[in-house]
Amino acid sequence: MKKIGVGIIGASPLHPGWAVAAHIPALRALPQYELRAVSTSRRDSAEAAREAFQVSAYDNHRDLIHDPNVDLVVVSVKVTDHLELVSDALAVGKMVFSEWPLGVNLSEALDLESKAVKAGVRTLIGLQGRFAPEIQHARNLIAQGYIGDVLSASLVCSGISWGGTTPRSSAYLFNEATGATPLTVPLLHTLDTLAEILGEFKTVSVTSALRRKTVKVVDDSSDLAVTTPDQVSFNGLLESGGLVSVFFRGGSTRGDNLYFQINGSEGDLVFQSAIGNIQVASLRLQGGAGAETDLADLIVPDDLKSKFPGIPTGFGSNVARLYAQFAADIEDGTKIAPDFGYAVRRHRLIVQMQESALRGCVIECK
Missing domain, CATH: 3.40.50.720 (NAD(P)-binding Rossmann-like Domain)
Structure with a gap:
C-alpha cells in the first residue's frame, strides 16, 4: 500500500x-x-x-x-x-x-x-476511545454472555481540564461559546466509548452546574470568568433496557479519577484509571462472574492487543x-x-443532552 x-x-x-x-x-x-x-x-x-x-x-x-x-x-x-x-x-x-x-x-x-x-x-x-483493546475485550465478553444481561452501568470521571487553574493557551475551554466544554468533549468521548460496549441510548437526561465561577490563569495569576458548567450528571436508558449513570467533574480528584462499573445478571466488569478521560486513559479491566465472589484482572487476548502492529504507548496509542x-x-x-457522518450523529446526541439540561426533562433519542 x-x-x-x-x-x-x-x-x-x-x-x-x-x-x-x-x-x-x-x-x-x-x-x-x-x-x-x-x-x-x-x-x-x-x-x-x-x-x-x-x-x-x-x-x-x-x-x-x-x-x-x-x-x-x-x-x-x-x-x-x-x-x-x-x-x-x-x-x-x-x-x-x-x-x-x-x-x-x-x-x-x-x-x-x-x-x-x-x-x-x-x-x-x-x-x-472505542479502539482501546480493553474496551474491545469488554464488548466481546458482554456479547459472549460473560455477565449475562446488562442491568446497569455507572461511571465517575474527572476531566483534567476545567479545574481551578489553567494556562492561558487553554483559557478558551472555559467559554461555553467555543464549543469545547465538559459536555461536548470528555463526556461525549465517554458516552461514545460506553456505547461501543453497551449499545446506543433510547433516552437521555442531563443536569449540569457551574460551580467554579472563576479560574486562575497560571501565566499571570489573573482571574478568568467561567461560563461553561464544570459538573455534569448524565442518566440514560439503553436500547437494551439497561440504565446508565455518568458523572463528570472538572479538574481532578485525590480519589478515583475514572471508575466504570458494569453490572450484569451473571457478573460484573470494572474499569479503573488514574486519568479521567477514557479516550486517552490507560485502563485496568477487572471482572467476576458466576460463582466468583471477587474481581480479578482480565487479560486482553493477544489478537486484540496486536490487531494493529506498531502502536506506541502513551496518549497517542488510541x-x-x-x-x-x-x-x-x-x-x-x-x-x-x-467519519463526518458519524460525527453528525454524535452532535445530535449533544443537542439532545443540551435540551435535557435546559428543559430539565428526559429526552428521547432519535
Missing part, C-alpha cells in the same frame, strides 16, 4: 499541544503513513516545526492544503477554527481528519458533512489505532473508522 502523506494543521513545537503529544508519535509509529508537512499560525513556530519534525512547514494553512505531497489533512486546533480549515481542505479534494468536536454546533457539523459528501473524499473524526483502522478501511474498502 502506498504511504498516506499527512499534513497537520496545528503542530507547534514552541507550544506543544495535542498534535505534538498524540498525532505525531502515532503517525511516526505506523508504516502506512508519512508525516510530510505541518502548518502553524506564525512564521517562528513554522520554522521551529520544520527543524523539529524535518518536514515542510508553513505559516498559512492553505499552503499545506495545496501541498501535492499531502493526501490527508489533519485539523488539530481550536474548535472555532474547524469550519474554515476543514472546508478549505475539502474544497481542494483532500481527505480530512478533524479532531472532535467536528464543529462548534450541529449546524457546522452538518455543513462539513455535506461538503465532504460533495467532495467525495474519505473523512475521519477523532473519536478513538489515536494510532484510529489511524491504523482508517488505513485499513482505505485498503479494504470498508468504513469502520468513524
Whole structure:
C-alpha cells in the first residue's frame, strides 16, 4: 500500500499541544503513513516545526492544503477554527481528519458533512476511545454472555481540564461559546466509548452546574470568568433496557479519577484509571462472574492487543489505532473508522443532552 502523506494543521513545537503529544508519535509509529508537512499560525513556530519534525512547514494553512505531497489533512486546533480549515481542505479534494468536536454546533457539523459528501473524499473524526483493546475485550465478553444481561452501568470521571487553574493557551475551554466544554468533549468521548460496549441510548437526561465561577490563569495569576458548567450528571436508558449513570467533574480528584462499573445478571466488569478521560486513559479491566465472589484482572487476548502492529504507548496509542483502522478501511474498502457522518450523529446526541439540561426533562433519542 502506498504511504498516506499527512499534513497537520496545528503542530507547534514552541507550544506543544495535542498534535505534538498524540498525532505525531502515532503517525511516526505506523508504516502506512508519512508525516510530510505541518502548518502553524506564525512564521517562528513554522520554522521551529520544520527543524523539529524535518518536514515542510508553513505559516498559512492553505499552503499545506495545496501541498501535492499531502493526501490527508489533519485539523488539530481550536474548535472555532474547524469550519474554515476543514472546508478549505475539502474544497481542494483532500481527505480530512478533524479532531472532535467536528464543529462548534450541529449546524457546522452538518455543513462539513455535506461538503465532504460533495467532495467525495474519505473523512475521519477523532473519536478513538472505542479502539482501546480493553474496551474491545469488554464488548466481546458482554456479547459472549460473560455477565449475562446488562442491568446497569455507572461511571465517575474527572476531566483534567476545567479545574481551578489553567494556562492561558487553554483559557478558551472555559467559554461555553467555543464549543469545547465538559459536555461536548470528555463526556461525549465517554458516552461514545460506553456505547461501543453497551449499545446506543433510547433516552437521555442531563443536569449540569457551574460551580467554579472563576479560574486562575497560571501565566499571570489573573482571574478568568467561567461560563461553561464544570459538573455534569448524565442518566440514560439503553436500547437494551439497561440504565446508565455518568458523572463528570472538572479538574481532578485525590480519589478515583475514572471508575466504570458494569453490572450484569451473571457478573460484573470494572474499569479503573488514574486519568479521567477514557479516550486517552490507560485502563485496568477487572471482572467476576458466576460463582466468583471477587474481581480479578482480565487479560486482553493477544489478537486484540496486536490487531494493529506498531502502536506506541502513551496518549497517542488510541489515536494510532484510529489511524491504523482508517488505513485499513482505505485498503479494504470498508468504513469502520468513524467519519463526518458519524460525527453528525454524535452532535445530535449533544443537542439532545443540551435540551435535557435546559428543559430539565428526559429526552428521547432519535
